[in-house]
Amino acid sequence: MLRYANPTKFLALSRALRPWLAGATVLLLGAGLALGLRVPPDYQQGETVKLMFLHVPAAWTAMMAYGLMAAASLVGLVWRHPLADQAAKAAAPLGALFTALGLLTGSLWGRPMWGAWWVWDGRLTSFLLLLFLYLGYIALWNAVEDETRAARAAAILALVGAVNLPVIEFSVQWWTTLHQGESIVRAGGPLIAGVYLWPLFLMALGYTLLFVSLWLMRIETAILERRARTVMLEGG
Amino acid sequence: MSALLLRDVRLAARAGGSAMLALAFFAGVATLVPLGVGAELPRLARIAGGVLWVAAVLAALLALDRLFQADFEDGSLDLLALSPLSLEAVAAIKASAHWLATGLPLTLLSPLLGVMFGLPPRALLALFVSLLLGTPAVSALGAVGAGLTLSVRRGGLILPLIVLPLLAPAVIFGAGAVLEVLDGIPNGALGLLGAFSFCACVLSPFATAAAVRLNLGS
Amino acid sequence: MVFRDLSFAVEAGAVLSVEGPNGAGKTSLLRMLAGFLAPASGTVRLRIDGTALEDGEERGKQVGWLGHHDAVKPQMTVRETLAFFAMLHRGAGALEGAMEQVGLARLGDLPGQYLSAGQKKRVALARLWLCGRPLWLLDEPLAALDPAGKRVVADLIAAHCAAGGIAVAATHEPLGIEARRLVLA
Amino acid sequence: MSGPYAAYVLAGYAVSAAALGAAVLLTVRGWLRARQRLAALDAERQP
Numbered sequence: 266m267l268r269y270a271n272p273t274k275f276l277a278l279s280r281a282l283r284p285w286l287a288g289a290t291v292l293l294l295g296a297g298l299a300l301g302l303r304v305p306p307d308y309q310q311g312e313t314v315k316l317m318f319l320h321v322p323a324a325w326t327a328m329m330a331y332g333l334m335a336a337a338s339l340v341g342l343v344w345r346h347p348l349a350d351q352a353a354k355a356a357a358p359l360g361a362l363f364t365a366l367g368l369l370t371g372s373l374w375g376r377p378m379w380g381a382w383w384v385w386d387g388r389l390t391s392f393l394l395l396l397f398l399y400l401g402y403i404a405l406w407n408a409v410e411d412e413t414r415a416a417r418a419a420a421i422l423a424l425v426g427a428v429n430l431p432v433i434e435f436s437v438q439w440w441t442t443l444h445q446g447e448s449i450v451r452a453g454g455p456l457i458a459g460v461y462l463w464p465l466f467l468m469a470l471g472y473t474l475l476f477v478s479l480w481l482m483r484i485e486t487a488i489l490e491r492r493a494r495t496v497m498l499e500g501g
Numbered sequence: 502m503s504a505l506l507l508r509d510v511r512l513a514a515r516a517g518g519s520a521m522l523a524l525a526f527f528a529g530v531a532t533l534v535p536l537g538v539g540a541e542l543p544r545l546a547r548i549a550g551g552v553l554w555v556a557a558v559l560a561a562l563l564a565l566d567r568l569f570q571a572d573f574e575d576g577s578l579d580l581l582a583l584s585p586l587s588l589e590a591v592a593a594i595k596a597s598a599h600w601l602a603t604g605l606p607l608t609l610l611s612p613l614l615g616v617m618f619g620l621p622p623r624a625l626l627a628l629f630v631s632l633l634l635g636t637p638a639v640s641a642l643g644a645v646g647a648g649l650t651l652s653v654r655r656g657g658l659i660l661p662l663i664v665l666p667l668l669a670p671a672v673i674f675g676a677g678a679v680l681e682v683l684d685g686i687p688n689g690a691l692g693l694l695g696a697f698s699f700c701a702c703v704l705s706p707f708a709t710a711a712a713v714r715l716n717l718g719s
Numbered sequence: 720m721v722f723r724d725l726s727f728a729v730e731a732g733a734v735l736s737v738e739g740p741n742g743a744g745k746t747s748l749l750r751m752l753a754g755f756l757a758p759a760s761g762t763v764r765l766r767i768d769g770t771a772l773e774d775g776e777e778r779g780k781q782v783g784w785l786g787h788h789d790a791v792k793p794q795m796t797v798r799e800t801l802a803f804f805a806m807l808h809r810g811a812g813a814l815e816g817a818m819e820q821v822g823l824a825r826l827g828d829l830p831g832q833y834l835s836a837g838q839k840k841r842v843a844l845a846r847l848w849l850c851g852r853p854l855w856l857l858d859e860p861l862a863a864l865d866p867a868g869k870r871v872v873a874d875l876i877a878a879h880c881a882a883g884g885i886a887v888a889a890t891h892e893p894l895g896i897e898a899r900r901l902v903l904a
Numbered sequence: 905m906s907g908p909y910a911a912y913v914l915a916g917y918a919v920s921a922a923a924l925g926a927a928v929l930l931t932v933r934g935w936l937r938a939r940q941r942l943a944a945l946d947a948e949r950q951p
Contacts, residue, residue: 311908311909312909312910312912312913313909313912313913315913315916315917316912316913316916319916319917319920320916323920359927362923362924362927365923366919366920366923366924369916369919369920370916370919370920373912373913373915373916374912374916376909376912377908377909377912394666394669395666397662397665397666398666400662401659401662401663401666404659404662404663405649405650405653405659405663408650408653408659409652409653410652411652414652414715414716414718417711417715418649418712418715418716421645421649421708421711421712421715422649422663424708425642425645425667425708426666426667428704429666429667429670432670432697432700433666433667433669433670435670436669436670436673436674436693436697437669437673439673439674439677439688439693440673440677443677443680443688475924475928479927479928479931482931482932482935483931483934483935485935485938486931486934486935486938489935489938489939489941489942490938490941492942493938493941493942493945496942496945496946496949497945504803504806504807505807508795508803512792512794512795515794572790574788575788575789575790575791575792576786576787576788576789576790577790577792579753579755579784579786579790580784580790580804580807580808580846581807582755582776582779583753583754583779583780583782583784583808584780584807584808585780585808585809586807587776588776717750717755717756718750718755718756718757
């Protein structure tokens with residue numbers, strides 16, 4: 266893994282991967298949508314079950330993105346790799362986007378059953394807190410002027426957040442059981458019947474690859490911008 | 502060791518210090534909520550645990566962004582870093598001084614405010630114990646945020662944003678402890694809160710010290 | 720990158736005066752010696768009684784630091800500030816003696832907020848003397864001091880080095896004592 | 905797609921498509937702009 270740590274090798278790798286990633290993403294999303302939209306309505310939720318194909322992949326990608334961000338932060342902090350810091354920084358806005366999408370499609374999906382746009386359901390709440398973790402991370406990056414210190418500060422926050430994530434997840438689930446008595450129908454995921462499984466899997470993989478392709482491109486952008494800055498500084 | 506603790510607590514307790522600020526804010530929120538929500542005591546009692554817990558956390562956060570920044574700006578932090586104490590010890594002492602100056606007074610004041618929310622005596626005790634157990638975690642995790650935003654001029658603005666998600670479990674378990682008494686259904690909130698607080702207090706100094714260390718290099 | 724290919728050694732009892740234009744890295748060099756800042760490459764080594772200290776935080780425990788800011792809290796009196804740091808750094812010096820030496824004898828109970836910049840610098844000098852650390856790192860020690868104050872600095876450094884200590888000072892003006900010069904371009 | 909809640913499903917897909925589309929566009933735009941700026945600077949340095 267460390268071999269790709271130097272930017273030029275990374276650029277070469279990323280450029281090589283791009284067509285495959287883009288192609289796979291389009292294929293997967295296309296197939297997922299084609300299958301998903303023609304799936305029979307669920308006996309209980311009717312058409313809205315189709316929102317599951319957006320909500321679950323987005324939520325999964327958001328969690329995965331935070332994991333990758335924390336891993337990149339760890340590498341950046343321990344082995345002092347500026348590329349890893351850039352990778353973590355590039356992942357955050359995408360992670361925040363997928364979290365927000367997960368929240369939105371989640372509330373749309375639950376709307377018919379719960380009769381309200383926002384319900385303090387366990388999953389949605391923990392994703393709201395995840396969104397705050399992302400926003401805090403991005404805010405810290407922008408607040409600290411010096412780039413190397415910002416990278417390390419954000420890395421520490423990402424790691425502290427990662428350690429806390431399971432605790433937050435547990436406390437929110439515990440919290441929903443606490444308030445169970447107050448007539449909130451637990452919007453647990455429906456028993457995923459076979460026919461729904463395939464589109465869901467395709468969409469989840471498609472979202473994941475979409476994230477990776479955007480992520481790699483954003484890292485490339487960061488490297489190119491940094492190079493432009495050094496050229497400007499030296500050229501001056 | 503205790504010299505630093507005493508100094509910080511004395512500095513916080515003095516007129517310009519943060520102790521009074523946190524108490525005033527806590528009492529302020531506790532008096533405003535009934536004005537907003539309405540005076541029916543049964544309803545207030547229901548939300549008392551949550552409201553007072555949230556108010557206590559926010560009050561504690563008020564004093565946090567100056568926890569390291571004051572010493573950072575006047576050069577004291579350099580000297581603290583050169584002391585025989587490790588930075589982790591300094592971080593732990595700073596967090597404890599913050600708890601003594603703000604967390605503890607908030608906890609002592611909470612039963613009085615709980616009465617204003619119509620909480621029965623046993624619930625007042627639960628509120629008191631939950632804050633006693635939970636406020637150290639607020640100081641510990643808050644100190645991490647204070648360390649991270651050390652070199653940010655208006656660090657105070659993003660400190661809550663960074664720390665609040667981390668404190669969600671404390672608020673959930675803290676308020677849960679009060680509900681446990683009100684509903685009479687044991688839910689183990691205090692045990693979970695104690696565990697969370699213990700882990701936060703033990704682990705946070707390492708993250709705080711790392712955050713301070715990277716800012717010393719400036 | 721502030722400076723590169725810099726290597727020098729200072730033996731016990733010597734004074735090194737670090738000079739150079741603003742932004743030449745004088746402060747960064749001092750912070751690196753103190754262990755606040757790790758060098759991108761190369762090592763900083765302090766040999767004391769035979770043992771070599773390379774780890775920044777270990778070395779820091781032998782450093783007497785006089786920074787730009789004097790670390791004097793407005794709400795704490797001169798005596799309280801000095802007592803606190805003496806206890807924190809386990810300095811053995813006598814409080815009253817140190818205050819006299821820097822010309823603050825009568826100001827013991829004055830809170831920091833009433834002190835002038837020069838007086839605050841003297842408090843910092845008294846603290847430096849009290850804490851009795853072998854390696855003194857001084858960042859523009861003469862700033863904000865009147866002639867009498869400058870003599871105090873020279874006397875303190877001379878006494879410190881006579882006792883076998885080392886002093887490295889970043890300064891724009893001569894220290895008033897014999898010192899080796901290191902100029903950062 | 906029929907039923908009372910078809911609107912929600914459409915809304916969900918529309919918003920997801922819009923958001924992801926915008927993300928792709930922004931990322932590609934940023935990437936192209938960085939490349940162009942670097943190329944321009946390189947050209948400038950060795951005319």
